[in-house]
Amino acid sequence: GINAEYGTEEIVETLSLIPHFEGGFFRETFRDPMVVDGDRTLVSYIYYMLTPTTPNTYWVRNKSPHMHLWHGGSSQVHLFIHPDGSLTKHKLGPDLKSGEEMQVLSPGNVWKLSYTTDQTKWSIITECVCPGWEERDFEYGDADSLSAEYPQHEGIIRKYCKKKDD
Numbered sequence: 001g002i003n004a005e006y007g008t009e010e011i012v013e014t015l016s017l018i019p020h021f022e023g024g025f026f027r028e029t030f031r032d033p034m035v036v037d038g039d040r041t042l043v044s045y046i047y048y049m050l051t052p053t054t055p056n057t058y059w060v061r062n063k064s065p066h067m068h069l070w071h072g073g074s075s076q077v078h079l080f081i082h083p084d085g086s087l088t089k090h091k092l093g094p095d096l097k098s099g100e101e102m103q104v105l106s107p108g109n110v111w112k113l114s115y116t117t118d119q120t121k122w123s124i125i126t127e128c129v130c131p132g133w134e135e136r137d138f139e140y141g142d143a144d145s146l147s148a149e150y151p152q153h154e155g156i157i158r159k160y161c162k163k164k165d166d
Helices: 008-014 143-149 151-160
Strands: 025-031 044-050 060-062 066-073 076-081 087-092 103-106 111-116 123-129 138-140
Touching (some): 066 111, 087 103
Antiparallel strands (some): 044 123, 060 138, 066 103, 066 123
8 A cells, every 4th residue: 555654745746636526635547438328438547535634525426336445544434325224334444354345345326425534644545436437427415315314324414414515
């Protein structure tokens, strides 16, 4: 993985990352020119970095599955609310003996969020999306709607849903 001694700014500059609309930083590293389903790129890859100032994402749903691959820094927790209401938790990171995984699959059409386990440190992953990521396939979770649909998860939903003024 990436040396944990690197600072956030050094990684952002070295990897040419830019601010991501969900928070943190990213850079698309590959978008396949092959097209499927008429206008869908076959696959896309990005670096995605959470930082001490943005240590978590919001609840979001994507149409396509995402494979997340850990590269360095803090471990991450990935939570998924599935259409049947079940909630699954995965730890993405290097400590295999404690149950962390080096890669985690985020299925398509589930509500997902991620956060660093050490919010004083950065964390960087690669996301591989197939078919490739398209903005039209993405939506933020609404706290009221999600809480009504999944009342058993209302606390964690409200904690991590994007606020109107964010």
